[in-house]
Amino acid sequence: MFSLVQLAGASQKQVKTNRSGFVRQKAVQCIFGGNESWVVLSPIEQAIKAKIEKAGKPLKDWDIQIYRGILTGCNEAFIVGEEKRAEILANCKSADERKRTDALIRPILRGRDIKRYSYDWAGLYVIATFPALHLDIELYPAVKRHLLTFGMERLEQTGKTHTKDGIKITARKKTNNKWFETQDQIGYWEDFSRPKIIWGEISDKTKFALDTKGDYYNEATTFLLTGTNLSYLLCYLNSSLSEYLFSKLGTTTGVGTVRWKKYTIEQLLVPEISNKEEKKWKELLTRFSKNEISEDDINHQIYNSCNFISSEIEFINNYSNSL
Numbered sequence: 001m002f003s004l005v006q007l008a009g010a011s012q013k014q015v016k017t018n019r020s021g022f023v024r025q026k027a028v029q030c031i032f033g034g035n036e037s038w039v040v041l042s043p044i045e046q047a048i049k050a051k052i053e054k055a056g057k058p059l060k061d062w063d064i065q066i067y068r069g070i071l072t073g074c075n076e077a078f079i080v081g082e083e084k085r086a087e088i089l090a091n092c093k094s095a096d097e098r099k100r101t102d103a104l105i106r107p108i109l110r111g112r113d114i115k116r117y118s119y120d121w122a123g124l125y126v127i128a129t130f131p132a133l134h135l136d137i138e139l140y141p142a143v144k145r146h147l148l149t150f151g152m153e154r155l156e157q158t159g160k161t162h163t164k165d166g167i168k169i170t171a172r173k174k175t176n177n178k179w180f181e182t183q184d185q186i187g188y189w190e191d192f193s194r195p196k197i198i199w200g201e202i203s204d205k206t207k208f209a210l211d212t213k214g215d216y217y218n219e220a221t222t223f224l225l226t227g228t229n230l231s232y233l234l235c236y237l238n239s240s241l242s243e244y245l246f247s248k249l250g251t252t253t254g255v256g257t258v259r260w261k262k263y264t265i266e267q268l269l270v271p272e273i274s275n276k277e278e279k280k281w282k283e284l285l286t287r288f289s290k291n292e293i294s295e296d297d298i299n300h301q302i303y304n305s306c307n308f309i310s311s312e313i314e315f316i317n318n319y320s321n322s323l
Contacts, residue, residue, distance in 0.1 A: 052269050055272075058267055100139060151164070195211065196211050
């Protein structure tokens with residue numbers, strides 16, 4: 001067992017002039033044991049850490065799955081607006097082709113579209129030619145004609161550089177996928193159509209939303225989480241506590257934003273609940289959507305699950321409000 005003395009707010013001059021007196025006034029003892037990482041925390045931060053460790057379980061151990069959004073390798077070809085989508089559908093030669101094509105071009109959300117508890121769809125669609133679907137592009141001639149306007153040299157997945165009409169064209173990175181397919185396999189494509197929590201990778205604050213109907217697919221700058229207790233997890237991930245805890249785990253971009261990546265999100269400690277309690281959180285979300293309760297009310301419920309006292313709650317809220 002080891003201890004470390006932390007000097008809070010000490011200037012170099014103060015320490016030099018009166019080391020012993022300053023240490024007695026400002027020192028904080030931190031206890032370390034076992035093989036755990038050494039983290040220097042104030043007494044109130046130590047108390048918060050102890051309570052969340054007692055109540056929480058890492059998100060990766062919950063009944064959930066987290067996936068990255070769709071990487072196309074060429075967004076200008078595979079992500080289209082409503083006008084281009086309508087044009088592709090109008091170029092279908094039969095009702096059957098139109099039906100197949102309509103099912104293939106799905107609404108998509110980007111990281112910038114996702115807000116806290118909501119999202120603003122920008123009217124964009126993805127041509128969902130996932131390799132995992134093993135599609136025959138000849139069954140989608142209107143889609144094939146659209147993609148070929150960008151050139152086979154650009155869309156092939158070889159990583160090669162071509163010169164055409166004096167212009168250098170770099171193909172998508174080398175994979176075993178076909179020229180008309182997206183970059184990644186997307187073997188989890190069925191989860192896009194399920195209820196899911198969605199969020200952008202880079203954000204200044206917690207911005208998680210719930211797609212209850214599975215209407216939208218996710219672009220590469222976003223993540224999706226499927227599984228159980230989604231109402232509760234949405235509230236928890238958007239909470240001030242989540243924001244505070246993630247500040248201890250996450251990495252920053254260096255320009256005032258945080259990277260909400262999968263491997264760090266999975267480390268978040270979340271107090272467990274029963275299926276019966278999930279019903280309560282669904283009701284809270286419904287009331288919140290009707291402006292009957294506020295985010296402060298939701299935060300209060302989160303704090304209760306960890307038995308935080310008023311000074312600890314104030315500390316967490318002050319951190320969240322400073323962002």
